[in-house]
Amino acid sequence: MEPVSKPALAAILFSICLLIGAHSLPAADGVRVGAAAAEFESDDSMEIAGSILAGKVKGQEGRLRAVAVVLEKTGSPKIAIVACDILMITRDFLDAAAAEIEKTTGIAASHVLINCTHTHHAPSAVRVHGYDRNEKFCREVQRKIVKAVQDADAGLSSEECRFLFHLGREDTVGTNSRLMLGDGTVLWGGDRSDAVRPTGPFDPELPVLAFRDSAEKLRALIFNHSTHTIGMVQPGRRSPGFYGIAAQEMEARLGGIVSFIEGASGSTHNLVLRPDDAKNRIRDAVSDALARAQPRAVNKLDAIKRPFSFRVRTFNEAAEEEAVASYCRKRMGVRADSIIGVFQKMRKELAPRQGEQRTTWLQVMRIGDVAIVGVPAEFFTKLGIDIKNRSPFRQTYIAELANDWIGYVPDADAFKLGGYQVWTGFQSYVEPGTGERIVDEAVAMLRELAKK
Numbered sequence: 001m002e003p004v005s006k007p008a009l010a011a012i013l014f015s016i017c018l019l020i021g022a023h024s025l026p027a028a029d030g031v032r033v034g035a036a037a038a039e040f041e042s043d044d045s046m047e048i049a050g051s052i053l054a055g056k057v058k059g060q061e062g063r064l065r066a067v068a069v070v071l072e073k074t075g076s077p078k079i080a081i082v083a084c085d086i087l088m089i090t091r092d093f094l095d096a097a098a099a100e101i102e103k104t105t106g107i108a109a110s111h112v113l114i115n116c117t118h119t120h121h122a123p124s125a126v127r128v129h130g131y132d133r134n135e136k137f138c139r140e141v142q143r144k145i146v147k148a149v150q151d152a153d154a155g156l157s158s159e160e161c162r163f164l165f166h167l168g169r170e171d172t173v174g175t176n177s178r179l180m181l182g183d184g185t186v187l188w189g190g191d192r193s194d195a196v197r198p199t200g201p202f203d204p205e206l207p208v209l210a211f212r213d214s215a216e217k218l219r220a221l222i223f224n225h226s227t228h229t230i231g232m233v234q235p236g237r238r239s240p241g242f243y244g245i246a247a248q249e250m251e252a253r254l255g256g257i258v259s260f261i262e263g264a265s266g267s268t269h270n271l272v273l274r275p276d277d278a279k280n281r282i283r284d285a286v287s288d289a290l291a292r293a294q295p296r297a298v299n300k301l302d303a304i305k306r307p308f309s310f311r312v313r314t315f316n317e318a319a320e321e322e323a324v325a326s327y328c329r330k331r332m333g334v335r336a337d338s339i340i341g342v343f344q345k346m347r348k349e350l351a352p353r354q355g356e357q358r359t360t361w362l363q364v365m366r367i368g369d370v371a372i373v374g375v376p377a378e379f380f381t382k383l384g385i386d387i388k389n390r391s392p393f394r395q396t397y398i399a400e401l402a403n404d405w406i407g408y409v410p411d412a413d414a415f416k417l418g419g420y421q422v423w424t425g426f427q428s429y430v431e432p433g434t435g436e437r438i439v440d441e442a443v444a445m446l447r448e449l450a451k452k
Helices: 006-024 091-105 135-154 241-254 275-292 317-331 333-353 381-390 412-417 434-451
Strands: 032-039 065-072 079-084 112-116 162-169 179-181 195-198 205-212 218-225 257-262 301-311 357-367 370-374 395-399
Touching (some): 065 135, 079 357, 162 275, 205 275, 205 395, 218 395, 241 257, 241 275, 317 333, 370 434, 381 434
Parallel strands (some): 218 257
Antiparallel strands (some): 065 079, 301 357
Protein backbone atom coordinates (compact mmCIF):
# COMPACT_ATOMS: atom_id res chain seq x y z
CA MET A 1 0.00 0.00 0.00
CA GLU A 2 1.39 3.37 -1.00
CA PRO A 3 1.88 5.99 1.78
CA VAL A 4 -0.70 8.76 2.00
CA SER A 5 0.63 12.26 1.22
CA LYS A 6 0.06 15.16 3.63
CA PRO A 7 -2.40 16.97 1.31
CA ALA A 8 -4.37 13.74 0.79
CA LEU A 9 -4.43 13.04 4.52
CA ALA A 10 -5.63 16.58 5.22
CA ALA A 11 -8.44 16.15 2.69
CA ILE A 12 -9.44 12.81 4.26
CA LEU A 13 -9.52 14.33 7.74
CA PHE A 14 -11.67 17.20 6.55
CA SER A 15 -14.11 14.81 4.82
CA ILE A 16 -14.43 12.76 8.01
CA CYS A 17 -15.20 15.93 9.98
CA LEU A 18 -17.95 16.79 7.51
CA LEU A 19 -19.47 13.30 7.66
CA ILE A 20 -19.53 12.81 11.42
CA GLY A 21 -19.58 16.30 12.84
CA ALA A 22 -20.68 18.94 10.39
CA HIS A 23 -24.15 19.29 11.83
CA SER A 24 -22.85 19.35 15.40
CA LEU A 25 -20.47 22.25 14.79
CA PRO A 26 -21.37 25.41 16.74
CA ALA A 27 -23.58 27.86 14.91
CA ALA A 28 -21.73 30.92 13.64
CA ASP A 29 -22.90 34.20 12.22
CA GLY A 30 -21.58 34.30 8.68
CA VAL A 31 -20.87 36.75 5.92
CA ARG A 32 -21.70 37.08 2.27
CA VAL A 33 -18.58 36.45 0.22
CA GLY A 34 -17.41 37.37 -3.24
CA ALA A 35 -14.01 36.49 -4.68
CA ALA A 36 -12.36 37.04 -8.05
CA ALA A 37 -8.97 37.26 -9.73
CA ALA A 38 -7.83 39.42 -12.64
CA GLU A 39 -4.61 38.60 -14.49
CA PHE A 40 -1.94 41.20 -15.26
CA GLU A 41 -0.83 41.31 -18.88
CA SER A 42 2.97 41.40 -19.23
CA ASP A 43 5.66 40.37 -21.71
CA ASP A 44 9.35 39.61 -22.08
CA SER A 45 10.24 43.21 -22.92
CA MET A 46 9.49 44.35 -19.36
CA GLU A 47 12.28 44.71 -16.80
CA ILE A 48 11.85 42.55 -13.73
CA ALA A 49 11.86 44.12 -10.26
CA GLY A 50 13.68 42.56 -7.32
CA SER A 51 17.40 42.83 -8.12
CA ILE A 52 19.93 45.64 -7.86
CA LEU A 53 20.44 45.91 -11.62
CA ALA A 54 17.86 45.74 -14.38
CA GLY A 55 17.14 42.35 -15.90
CA LYS A 56 14.69 40.56 -18.16
CA VAL A 57 13.38 37.01 -18.44
CA LYS A 58 11.75 34.81 -21.06
CA GLY A 59 8.34 33.31 -20.53
CA GLN A 60 6.19 32.92 -17.46
CA GLU A 61 5.05 30.29 -14.97
CA GLY A 62 1.68 30.56 -13.29
CA ARG A 63 -0.27 33.80 -13.46
CA LEU A 64 0.43 37.28 -12.11
CA ARG A 65 -2.86 38.42 -10.62
CA ALA A 66 -4.86 40.78 -8.47
CA VAL A 67 -6.92 38.53 -6.17
CA ALA A 68 -9.85 40.16 -4.37
CA VAL A 69 -12.09 38.94 -1.55
CA VAL A 70 -15.13 41.09 -0.69
CA LEU A 71 -17.07 40.49 2.52
CA GLU A 72 -20.50 41.88 3.43
CA LYS A 73 -22.61 41.60 6.57
CA THR A 74 -25.85 43.32 7.48
CA GLY A 75 -25.15 46.14 9.89
CA SER A 76 -21.47 46.38 8.95
CA PRO A 77 -19.66 48.11 6.10
CA LYS A 78 -18.31 45.99 3.26
CA ILE A 79 -14.58 45.30 3.22
CA ALA A 80 -12.28 44.26 0.36
CA ILE A 81 -8.90 42.55 0.66
CA VAL A 82 -6.73 42.51 -2.47
CA ALA A 83 -3.41 40.72 -3.04
CA CYS A 84 -1.25 41.66 -6.04
CA ASP A 85 1.51 39.49 -7.51
CA ILE A 86 4.08 42.27 -7.82
CA LEU A 87 7.09 43.44 -5.82
CA MET A 88 5.42 46.62 -4.56
CA ILE A 89 3.72 49.79 -5.82
CA THR A 90 3.20 53.30 -4.47
CA ARG A 91 0.08 55.14 -3.39
CA ASP A 92 -0.18 57.38 -6.47
CA PHE A 93 -1.59 54.34 -8.28
CA LEU A 94 -3.25 52.67 -5.30
CA ASP A 95 -5.13 55.76 -4.07
CA ALA A 96 -6.66 56.14 -7.52
CA ALA A 97 -7.61 52.46 -7.57
CA ALA A 98 -9.27 52.66 -4.15
CA ALA A 99 -11.18 55.78 -5.21
CA GLU A 100 -12.47 54.04 -8.35
CA ILE A 101 -13.50 51.02 -6.29
CA GLU A 102 -15.48 53.27 -3.95
CA LYS A 103 -17.11 55.05 -6.87
CA THR A 104 -18.17 51.87 -8.72
CA THR A 105 -18.95 49.45 -5.86
CA GLY A 106 -19.74 51.62 -2.87
CA ILE A 107 -16.99 49.99 -0.81
CA ALA A 108 -15.33 52.85 1.04
CA ALA A 109 -11.68 53.44 0.12
CA SER A 110 -10.91 53.24 3.85
CA HIS A 111 -12.22 49.66 3.80
CA VAL A 112 -10.11 48.47 0.85
CA LEU A 113 -6.76 46.89 1.72
CA ILE A 114 -4.38 46.39 -1.23
CA ASN A 115 -1.37 44.22 -0.42
CA CYS A 116 1.56 43.17 -2.61
CA THR A 117 2.82 39.59 -2.38
CA HIS A 118 6.38 40.87 -2.98
CA THR A 119 7.28 38.44 -5.73
CA HIS A 120 10.74 39.28 -7.06
CA HIS A 121 9.81 37.87 -10.46
CA ALA A 122 7.25 40.32 -11.89
CA PRO A 123 7.68 43.45 -14.04
CA SER A 124 8.74 46.55 -12.15
CA ALA A 125 6.01 48.71 -10.64
CA VAL A 126 8.45 50.81 -8.58
CA ARG A 127 11.53 52.97 -8.98
CA VAL A 128 14.24 51.29 -6.95
CA HIS A 129 17.95 50.55 -7.24
CA GLY A 130 19.15 50.62 -10.85
CA TYR A 131 15.84 50.72 -12.74
CA ASP A 132 12.54 52.59 -12.97
CA ARG A 133 8.95 51.46 -12.86
CA ASN A 134 7.15 50.43 -16.03
CA GLU A 135 4.33 52.97 -16.31
CA LYS A 136 2.32 50.77 -18.66
CA PHE A 137 2.51 47.85 -16.24
CA CYS A 138 1.59 50.11 -13.30
CA ARG A 139 -1.58 51.20 -15.09
CA GLU A 140 -2.35 47.55 -15.85
CA VAL A 141 -1.99 46.68 -12.18
CA GLN A 142 -4.23 49.59 -11.23
CA ARG A 143 -6.94 48.54 -13.70
CA LYS A 144 -6.89 44.90 -12.65
CA ILE A 145 -7.09 45.74 -8.94
CA VAL A 146 -10.30 47.62 -9.67
CA LYS A 147 -11.64 44.86 -11.91
CA ALA A 148 -10.93 42.13 -9.37
CA VAL A 149 -12.85 43.98 -6.66
CA GLN A 150 -15.69 44.86 -9.03
CA ASP A 151 -16.02 41.22 -10.10
CA ALA A 152 -15.83 39.97 -6.50
CA ASP A 153 -18.48 42.47 -5.42
CA ALA A 154 -20.75 41.55 -8.31
CA GLY A 155 -20.38 37.88 -7.35
CA LEU A 156 -21.29 38.24 -3.67
CA SER A 157 -23.06 35.12 -2.43
CA SER A 158 -26.80 35.39 -1.95
CA GLU A 159 -26.53 33.51 1.35
CA GLU A 160 -24.26 33.94 4.31
CA CYS A 161 -21.18 31.73 4.27
CA ARG A 162 -19.45 30.19 7.27
CA PHE A 163 -16.16 31.70 8.30
CA LEU A 164 -13.60 29.08 9.36
CA PHE A 165 -10.22 29.80 10.90
CA HIS A 166 -7.14 27.93 12.02
CA LEU A 167 -3.73 29.21 13.04
CA GLY A 168 -1.26 26.91 11.32
CA ARG A 169 2.52 26.93 11.43
CA GLU A 170 5.37 26.58 8.92
CA ASP A 171 8.79 27.09 10.43
CA THR A 172 11.02 25.58 7.73
CA VAL A 173 10.16 27.97 4.87
CA GLY A 174 12.20 30.97 5.90
CA THR A 175 14.51 32.16 8.66
CA ASN A 176 15.74 35.47 9.98
CA SER A 177 18.19 36.21 7.19
CA ARG A 178 20.07 39.08 8.81
CA LEU A 179 22.81 36.80 10.09
CA MET A 180 25.66 38.23 12.12
CA LEU A 181 28.90 37.48 10.28
CA GLY A 182 32.34 36.88 11.68
CA ASP A 183 33.56 40.39 10.81
CA GLY A 184 30.69 42.08 12.64
CA THR A 185 28.65 42.90 9.53
CA VAL A 186 25.14 41.62 8.75
CA LEU A 187 24.48 39.23 5.87
CA TRP A 188 22.88 40.46 2.70
CA GLY A 189 24.35 38.46 -0.16
CA GLY A 190 27.51 36.61 -1.07
CA ASP A 191 29.60 34.34 1.13
CA ARG A 192 28.06 33.46 4.50
CA SER A 193 30.44 30.70 5.58
CA ASP A 194 31.37 32.75 8.65
CA ALA A 195 27.76 33.25 9.81
CA VAL A 196 27.44 33.35 13.59
CA ARG A 197 23.75 33.72 14.50
CA PRO A 198 20.45 35.34 13.45
CA THR A 199 20.10 38.92 14.66
CA GLY A 200 16.32 38.81 15.11
CA PRO A 201 13.24 36.57 15.23
CA PHE A 202 11.40 34.50 12.64
CA ASP A 203 7.60 34.31 12.68
CA PRO A 204 6.29 30.84 11.68
CA GLU A 205 2.58 31.60 12.10
CA LEU A 206 0.42 30.63 9.13
CA PRO A 207 -3.21 31.66 9.66
CA VAL A 208 -5.85 30.32 7.25
CA LEU A 209 -9.18 32.13 6.79
CA ALA A 210 -11.74 30.15 4.78
CA PHE A 211 -15.31 30.84 3.69
CA ARG A 212 -17.71 28.00 2.77
CA ASP A 213 -21.30 28.14 1.61
CA SER A 214 -24.16 25.92 2.85
CA ALA A 215 -23.13 23.19 0.39
CA GLU A 216 -19.60 23.29 1.91
CA LYS A 217 -18.20 24.72 -1.33
CA LEU A 218 -15.11 26.82 -0.71
CA ARG A 219 -15.79 30.39 -1.84
CA ALA A 220 -12.48 31.93 -0.76
CA LEU A 221 -9.37 31.15 1.26
CA ILE A 222 -6.80 33.65 2.55
CA PHE A 223 -3.49 32.59 4.08
CA ASN A 224 -0.63 34.63 5.53
CA HIS A 225 3.07 33.87 6.10
CA SER A 226 6.18 35.97 6.64
CA THR A 227 9.06 35.17 4.29
CA HIS A 228 10.38 37.07 1.26
CA THR A 229 8.73 35.84 -1.95
CA ILE A 230 11.93 34.98 -3.79
CA GLY A 231 12.16 31.82 -5.88
CA MET A 232 10.36 30.57 -8.97
CA VAL A 233 9.82 26.89 -9.65
CA GLN A 234 10.96 27.26 -13.28
CA PRO A 235 14.04 29.54 -13.29
CA GLY A 236 14.33 32.54 -15.58
CA ARG A 237 10.63 33.30 -15.98
CA ARG A 238 8.08 35.76 -14.70
CA SER A 239 6.37 34.19 -11.73
CA PRO A 240 4.18 34.89 -8.68
CA GLY A 241 6.90 33.06 -6.73
CA PHE A 242 6.61 29.94 -4.61
CA TYR A 243 3.75 31.34 -2.50
CA GLY A 244 1.75 32.31 -5.58
CA ILE A 245 2.31 28.98 -7.34
CA ALA A 246 1.22 27.17 -4.15
CA ALA A 247 -1.94 29.31 -4.02
CA GLN A 248 -2.79 28.60 -7.65
CA GLU A 249 -2.23 24.86 -7.24
CA MET A 250 -4.56 24.81 -4.22
CA GLU A 251 -7.11 26.89 -6.10
CA ALA A 252 -7.21 24.36 -8.92
CA ARG A 253 -7.72 21.52 -6.45
CA LEU A 254 -10.13 23.19 -4.00
CA GLY A 255 -12.30 25.09 -6.45
CA GLY A 256 -12.40 28.42 -4.61
CA ILE A 257 -10.28 31.55 -4.91
CA VAL A 258 -7.02 31.32 -2.89
CA SER A 259 -5.20 34.49 -1.85
CA PHE A 260 -1.76 34.87 -0.24
CA ILE A 261 -1.13 37.90 2.00
CA GLU A 262 2.55 38.68 2.67
CA GLY A 263 3.36 39.12 6.37
CA ALA A 264 6.10 41.12 8.07
CA SER A 265 9.08 39.71 6.19
CA GLY A 266 11.55 42.56 5.73
CA SER A 267 14.13 40.59 7.72
CA THR A 268 13.17 37.08 6.63
CA HIS A 269 14.24 34.99 3.61
CA ASN A 270 14.38 31.37 2.53
CA LEU A 271 18.10 30.58 2.64
CA VAL A 272 18.00 26.80 2.34
CA LEU A 273 15.11 25.25 0.42
CA ARG A 274 14.68 24.91 -3.32
CA PRO A 275 11.66 26.96 -4.47
CA ASP A 276 9.75 23.83 -5.47
CA ASP A 277 10.26 22.39 -2.00
CA ALA A 278 9.19 25.67 -0.36
CA LYS A 279 6.08 25.71 -2.54
CA ASN A 280 5.15 22.17 -1.57
CA ARG A 281 5.68 22.80 2.14
CA ILE A 282 3.52 25.92 2.09
CA ARG A 283 0.81 24.10 0.14
CA ASP A 284 0.85 21.22 2.63
CA ALA A 285 0.77 23.54 5.65
CA VAL A 286 -2.20 25.48 4.27
CA SER A 287 -4.03 22.25 3.40
CA ASP A 288 -3.45 20.93 6.91
CA ALA A 289 -4.69 24.18 8.49
CA LEU A 290 -7.78 24.16 6.27
CA ALA A 291 -8.60 20.62 7.41
CA ARG A 292 -8.38 21.80 11.02
CA ALA A 293 -10.23 25.10 10.57
CA GLN A 294 -13.21 25.66 12.85
CA PRO A 295 -16.22 27.99 12.45
CA ARG A 296 -15.97 31.42 14.04
CA ALA A 297 -18.74 33.94 14.46
CA VAL A 298 -18.41 37.17 12.50
CA ASN A 299 -20.20 39.72 14.63
CA LYS A 300 -18.72 42.66 12.79
CA LEU A 301 -16.73 43.79 9.75
CA ASP A 302 -14.91 47.09 9.96
CA ALA A 303 -11.73 48.97 9.08
CA ILE A 304 -9.83 52.16 9.86
CA LYS A 305 -7.39 53.74 7.41
CA ARG A 306 -5.39 56.75 8.58
CA PRO A 307 -2.57 58.97 7.30
CA PHE A 308 0.85 58.48 8.89
CA SER A 309 3.65 61.05 8.58
CA PHE A 310 7.35 60.24 8.57
CA ARG A 311 10.62 61.84 7.50
CA VAL A 312 13.41 61.00 5.09
CA ARG A 313 16.45 60.25 7.23
CA THR A 314 19.56 62.39 7.44
CA PHE A 315 22.75 60.50 6.69
CA ASN A 316 26.54 60.76 6.61
CA GLU A 317 27.70 60.21 3.03
CA ALA A 318 31.19 59.04 3.95
CA ALA A 319 29.88 56.50 6.47
CA GLU A 320 27.26 55.20 4.02
CA GLU A 321 29.85 54.83 1.25
CA GLU A 322 32.19 52.91 3.55
CA ALA A 323 29.44 50.52 4.74
CA VAL A 324 28.33 49.65 1.20
CA ALA A 325 31.76 49.54 -0.43
CA SER A 326 33.51 47.49 2.26
CA TYR A 327 30.77 44.84 2.32
CA CYS A 328 30.42 44.56 -1.44
CA ARG A 329 34.12 44.38 -2.18
CA LYS A 330 34.54 41.61 0.36
CA ARG A 331 31.48 39.50 -0.45
CA MET A 332 29.86 40.41 -3.78
CA GLY A 333 32.64 39.52 -6.19
CA VAL A 334 32.49 40.86 -9.76
CA ARG A 335 29.19 42.66 -9.05
CA ALA A 336 30.70 44.83 -6.32
CA ASP A 337 31.52 47.97 -8.30
CA SER A 338 28.13 47.97 -10.09
CA ILE A 339 26.24 47.68 -6.79
CA ILE A 340 28.36 50.37 -5.14
CA GLY A 341 27.61 52.70 -8.08
CA VAL A 342 23.85 52.12 -7.80
CA PHE A 343 23.87 53.12 -4.12
CA GLN A 344 26.00 56.19 -4.84
CA LYS A 345 23.42 57.41 -7.38
CA MET A 346 20.49 56.78 -5.04
CA ARG A 347 22.12 58.68 -2.17
CA LYS A 348 22.97 61.57 -4.48
CA GLU A 349 19.27 61.96 -5.32
CA LEU A 350 18.15 61.55 -1.70
CA ALA A 351 20.72 63.97 -0.25
CA PRO A 352 18.73 67.19 -0.88
CA ARG A 353 15.59 65.52 0.50
CA GLN A 354 17.00 64.75 3.95
CA GLY A 355 14.49 65.66 6.66
CA GLU A 356 11.64 65.92 4.15
CA GLN A 357 8.25 65.00 5.62
CA ARG A 358 6.08 62.52 3.72
CA THR A 359 2.72 60.89 4.35
CA THR A 360 1.57 57.34 3.82
CA TRP A 361 -1.24 55.06 5.08
CA LEU A 362 -1.76 52.74 8.03
CA GLN A 363 -4.81 50.48 8.10
CA VAL A 364 -6.47 48.04 10.48
CA MET A 365 -9.31 45.70 9.55
CA ARG A 366 -11.42 43.17 11.42
CA ILE A 367 -13.30 40.05 10.38
CA GLY A 368 -15.08 39.22 13.62
CA ASP A 369 -12.31 38.64 16.15
CA VAL A 370 -9.54 38.34 13.53
CA ALA A 371 -7.59 41.53 12.78
CA ILE A 372 -5.36 42.43 9.83
CA VAL A 373 -2.90 45.33 9.99
CA GLY A 374 -1.82 46.94 6.72
CA VAL A 375 1.64 48.56 6.77
CA PRO A 376 3.18 50.27 3.70
CA ALA A 377 6.68 48.82 3.93
CA GLU A 378 8.99 45.85 3.96
CA PHE A 379 8.34 45.58 7.67
CA PHE A 380 10.83 43.90 9.97
CA THR A 381 9.49 40.76 11.63
CA LYS A 382 10.34 42.00 15.13
CA LEU A 383 8.01 44.96 14.61
CA GLY A 384 5.24 42.74 13.27
CA ILE A 385 5.49 40.45 16.29
CA ASP A 386 5.33 43.51 18.57
CA ILE A 387 2.02 44.54 16.99
CA LYS A 388 0.67 41.00 17.43
CA ASN A 389 1.71 40.88 21.07
CA ARG A 390 0.13 44.24 21.92
CA SER A 391 -3.06 43.90 19.89
CA PRO A 392 -6.42 43.64 21.72
CA PHE A 393 -7.39 41.03 19.09
CA ARG A 394 -5.98 37.61 19.97
CA GLN A 395 -5.69 36.76 16.28
CA THR A 396 -3.79 39.63 14.61
CA TYR A 397 -1.79 39.39 11.38
CA ILE A 398 0.31 41.76 9.32
CA ALA A 399 -0.18 42.61 5.65
CA GLU A 400 3.02 44.36 4.62
CA LEU A 401 3.42 46.47 1.48
CA ALA A 402 -0.21 47.53 1.85
CA ASN A 403 -1.66 50.66 0.21
CA ASP A 404 1.79 52.18 -0.47
CA TRP A 405 5.52 51.49 -0.36
CA ILE A 406 8.03 53.46 1.74
CA GLY A 407 10.95 51.02 1.59
CA TYR A 408 12.31 48.86 4.39
CA VAL A 409 11.22 49.80 7.90
CA PRO A 410 13.71 48.23 10.36
CA ASP A 411 13.50 48.15 14.14
CA ALA A 412 15.86 50.22 16.32
CA ASP A 413 18.30 47.36 16.97
CA ALA A 414 18.57 46.66 13.24
CA PHE A 415 19.53 50.28 12.56
CA LYS A 416 22.36 49.92 15.05
CA LEU A 417 23.62 46.71 13.45
CA GLY A 418 23.55 48.05 9.88
CA GLY A 419 23.37 45.94 6.74
CA TYR A 420 21.70 46.23 3.34
CA GLN A 421 18.21 46.88 4.73
CA VAL A 422 19.46 50.07 6.42
CA TRP A 423 21.89 51.25 3.74
CA THR A 424 20.42 54.52 2.53
CA GLY A 425 18.77 54.27 -0.89
CA PHE A 426 15.36 54.18 -2.49
CA GLN A 427 14.90 50.81 -0.77
CA SER A 428 15.57 52.27 2.72
CA TYR A 429 15.20 55.93 3.58
CA VAL A 430 12.96 56.36 6.64
CA GLU A 431 14.55 57.75 9.79
CA PRO A 432 15.26 55.50 12.80
CA GLY A 433 12.27 55.18 15.11
CA THR A 434 9.72 55.13 12.26
CA GLY A 435 9.03 51.43 12.79
CA GLU A 436 8.35 51.84 16.50
CA ARG A 437 6.02 54.78 15.77
CA ILE A 438 4.14 52.65 13.22
CA VAL A 439 3.73 49.92 15.84
CA ASP A 440 2.39 52.39 18.43
CA GLU A 441 -0.08 53.93 15.99
CA ALA A 442 -1.23 50.56 14.64
CA VAL A 443 -1.88 49.29 18.18
CA ALA A 444 -3.83 52.45 19.00
CA MET A 445 -5.92 51.95 15.87
CA LEU A 446 -6.54 48.30 16.77
CA ARG A 447 -7.77 49.37 20.22
CA GLU A 448 -10.08 51.90 18.60
CA LEU A 449 -11.34 49.24 16.20
CA ALA A 450 -12.01 46.84 19.08
CA LYS A 451 -14.02 49.47 20.96
CA LYS A 452 -16.12 50.26 17.86
